[in-house]
Amino acid sequence: MTDIPAPFDWDEFVAAATENQIDATAASRRAERLAFAGRVGLRIVLAAVTILAVLILTFILEFVVPGNPARAVAGPKASPVVIAEVTRNLHLDRPVWQQLLSYIGNALHGNLGYSYVSDQSVASLVGGRLPATALLMAGGIAVELIVGGALGIWDGLRPRRSWVLASLNIGLLSVPTFTFGFALLLLFGYVWPVLPVTGGFGAEQLILPAITLGLLGAPYYANVVRDQLRETLSAPFVRTALAKGLSRGAILRRHVFRIVVPPVLTMAGMDVALFLSGVVFVENVFAWPGIGELQVQAFDNVDRPVLMGTVVVAAAAVVVVNLLVDLLRLVVDPRVRSESL
Amino acid sequence: MAAVLLQSEPTETFADRRFRFHPRAALLAGLILLGALIVFALLAPLFGSPYRVFADGLNAQGLPLGLGAPGHLLGTDEIGRDMLARLASAGRIDLEMTFIADITSMGLGIVVGLVAGFYRGLVEQVLMRITDVFLSVPTIVSGLALASVVGEGLTGIVVVVTALYWAWTARVIYGEVLRLRSRVFVEAAVAAGVPRMTILRRHIVPHLSSLMLVLSALNAASVVSIGAGLSYLGAGVQLPRPEWGNMLEEGENALGYAPHLVVEPLVMIILTVLAFMLISEGLTNRGPTAREKTWLDK
Numbered sequence: 001m002t003d004i005p006a007p008f009d010w011d012e013f014v015a016a017a018t019e020n021q022i023d024a025t026a027a028s029r030r031a032e033r034l035a036f037a038g039r040v041g042l043r044i045v046l047a048a049v050t051i052l053a054v055l056i057l058t059f060i061l062e063f064v065v066p067g068n069p070a071r072a073v074a075g076p077k078a079s080p081v082v083i084a085e086v087t088r089n090l091h092l093d094r095p096v097w098q099q100l101l102s103y104i105g106n107a108l109h110g111n112l113g114y115s116y117v118s119d120q121s122v123a124s125l126v127g128g129r130l131p132a133t134a135l136l137m138a139g140g141i142a143v144e145l146i147v148g149g150a151l152g153i154w155d156g157l158r159p160r161r162s163w164v165l166a167s168l169n170i171g172l173l174s175v176p177t178f179t180f181g182f183a184l185l186l187l188f189g190y191v192w193p194v195l196p197v198t199g200g201f202g203a204e205q206l207i208l209p210a211i212t213l214g215l216l217g218a219p220y221y222a223n224v225v226r227d228q229l230r231e232t233l234s235a236p237f238v239r240t241a242l243a244k245g246l247s248r249g250a251i252l253r254r255h256v257f258r259i260v261v262p263p264v265l266t267m268a269g270m271d272v273a274l275f276l277s278g279v280v281f282v283e284n285v286f287a288w289p290g291i292g293e294l295q296v297q298a299f300d301n302v303d304r305p306v307l308m309g310t311v312v313v314a315a316a317a318v319v320v321v322n323l324l325v326d327l328l329r330l331v332v333d334p335r336v337r338s339e340s341l
Numbered sequence: 342m343a344a345v346l347l348q349s350e351p352t353e354t355f356a357d358r359r360f361r362f363h364p365r366a367a368l369l370a371g372l373i374l375l376g377a378l379i380v381f382a383l384l385a386p387l388f389g390s391p392y393r394v395f396a397d398g399l400n401a402q403g404l405p406l407g408l409g410a411p412g413h414l415l416g417t418d419e420i421g422r423d424m425l426a427r428l429a430s431a432g433r434i435d436l437e438m439t440f441i442a443d444i445t446s447m448g449l450g451i452v453v454g455l456v457a458g459f460y461r462g463l464v465e466q467v468l469m470r471i472t473d474v475f476l477s478v479p480t481i482v483s484g485l486a487l488a489s490v491v492g493e494g495l496t497g498i499v500v501v502v503t504a505l506y507w508a509w510t511a512r513v514i515y516g517e518v519l520r521l522r523s524r525v526f527v528e529a530a531v532a533a534g535v536p537r538m539t540i541l542r543r544h545i546v547p548h549l550s551s552l553m554l555v556l557s558a559l560n561a562a563s564v565v566s567i568g569a570g571l572s573y574l575g576a577g578v579q580l581p582r583p584e585w586g587n588m589l590e591e592g593e594n595a596l597g598y599a600p601h602l603v604v605e606p607l608v609m610i611i612l613t614v615l616a617f618m619l620i621s622e623g624l625t626n627r628g629p630t631a632r633e634k635t636w637l638d639k
Contacts (some may be wrong), residue, residue, distance in 0.1 A: 046470070046473070049470065050470075050474050050477055051475060053470075053471070053474040054474060054477070054478060057474070057478075058486070061486060061487065061490050066372060080508055131485035132625060146572060170367075170615075170618050170619065170622055171615075173562075173618055174562070174611055174614040174615035174618045175611055175614070176565075176566030176569065176610060176611075176614060177566075177570070178570055178573055178589070179566075179607050179610055179611055182589070182593075182596075182603055182607055183607065185596065186596060186600055186603065186604070189596075190597055207541040216404075227493045256407060273476075273477060273479055276482060277480040277482065278481075279481045280481040280485070280574070281481065281570055281573075281574070284573075284574060285544070292482070293483070295481075295485050295486075296485065296574050296575065297577060298487075298489075298555065298576055299485045299488070299489050299574065300488055304486075304489060304490075307485060307486040307489055309487055310482055310486070311478060311479075311482055311483045314478070314479045314483075315477055315478045315479065315483070316484045317479045318478070319477050322477065341565060
């Protein structure tokens with residue numbers, strides 16, 4: 001007797017197949033999650049390496065290039081005895097690699113050295129100035145997003161690139177930050193004196209510097225918003241929505257802006273690096289007490305620890321914000337996840 | 342349906358054409374403007390010494406003369422020196438600085454970008470991570486720190502600007518080389534046994550030439566503003582040698598009673614940056630996608 005094959009059970013087959021399917025999906029999800037974690041980990045490691053490299057660069061600039069840092073601390077007229085003492089206090093008699101390691105170790109503990117001029121710690125000097133700079137940058141980004149967004153949407157809803165925006169773009173891009181600050185200061189401080197020109201920390205003093213920072217970045221945003229908007233508007237789902245009989249306003253609100261807004265917001269995060277450069281000029285033109293003003297004071301006094309400390313803090317801020325923006329993009333936008341680094 | 346859609350493609354009307362931004366016109370305008378600035382700077386000796394203090398350089402109240410004063414077309418500064426002579430003499434040093442720093446930073450960036458893009462592997466990783474480090478340090482903050490170490494004057498500014506700006510060029514060139522090296526003509530050259538250096542020289546670099554031109558114009562625009570900006574902050578070219586940036590610093594305190602001391606160098610800086618921006622705008626090829634008609638356009 002030959003074995004009679006069991007009758008084909010359709011339900012069993014479907015159940016088995018579904019189970020396999022589920023297994024496969026779960027496995028691929030696990031692999032995806034693992035790859036995702038790996039990518040996040042790699043970004044974090046790269047950020048740490050960047051900060052480390054900045055520390056090494058500032059160390060070289062502060063202790064290796066100038067020849068004798070002890071003389072810089074003690075002043076040009078110091079006696080050899082004083083210089084020897086300073087050398088010992090700063091551990092400058094140790095080998096360079098030991099100095100480097102202790103410099104990095106100190107920096108990781110938040111100790112960036114002490115100012116040559118005021119004997120305050122660099123960390124407290126820079127930390128005291130950070131809130132003002134952060135406020136100024138926030139103001140600048142707000143102005144930039146509002147003006148740039150409005151211009152970009154206005155231009156994006158027109159069939160042709162407006163010559164107004166094109167000229168405005170090239171015009172404002174040609175204006176260096178400090179130049180524009182001066183123009184605003186002259187206009188609103190002297191010609192039509194409605195705002196204070198004396199500088200300092202306050203709401204009234206914030207208006208002009210924030211406008212200076214923001215307005216110069218606005219045309220760039222306008223261009224990005226416009227390009228995104230044009231691209232999204234030519235997508236098929238806009239045609240479908242139009243065919244459904246949705247109003248223009250509803251199409252824009254419900255379908256278009258949802259796609260346009262997120263990349264613009266992540267760009268705002270990346271602007272931190274750009275703004276940290278711009279603020280130096282703006283703070284000096286308007287006498288706004290932030291890290292830019294501190295940096296220029298330190299430059300005038302040849303106060304190297306403060307100069308380098310500000311660089312480290314500013315670079316760390318940029319790296320951290322960029323990392324956050326990157327991670328946010330990874331989480332929010334599934335398309336980015338499959339991208340390679 | 343398709344035919345209807347095709348017919349609804351936009352046709353350019355006269356009104357559209359009139360207000361379009363012409364790339365060629367921008368390039369021409371930029372070149373003319375830059376030429377005019379160079380001629381102005383070269384003619385500096387004609388306007389007299391920038392250091393000469395005129396006895397009639399100040400008015401009865403001891404204030405600087407304004408625009409259009411007799412003998413001093415652009416007025417005088419706070420101690421009675423001729424602004425025209427100072428602006429022209431400053432222009433020399435500013436343009437000199439711009440051209441030198443533009444060439445050095447572009448050169449470094451191009452070499453790094455080419456090498457990183459063409460020789461993959463460890464070289465690429467190391468070079469691009471270094472580039473990332475330089476991209477993440479805020480320009481002016483680190484520029485001041487660097488300037489305090491490398492010193493003042495023209496060389497100082499050139500070193501600082503080169504150190505700060507090469508990475509941007511390197512990044513762009515690197516990306517473009519990556520795109521080019523996967524193209525078929527490179528593959529064909531490899532298959533034909535052409536040496537790598539020859540491929541780089543004959544197939545990659547020529548494709549990058551127009552991009553390099555656009556980048557160097559853009560780079561020059563940044564170099565002008567950063568160079569003048571650093572001088573304004575006290576680094577770079579030092580007084581009494583006039584430079585647009587340090588003239589701003591000098592005139593800053595007179596903003597209330599002699600605004601022309603600030604406005605004139607400002608205008609010079611803006612014109613120079615504008616010239617380079619116009620050139621780069623004129624050289625850039627805008628893609629046709631920016632002019633596609635969308636579904637919401639009537």
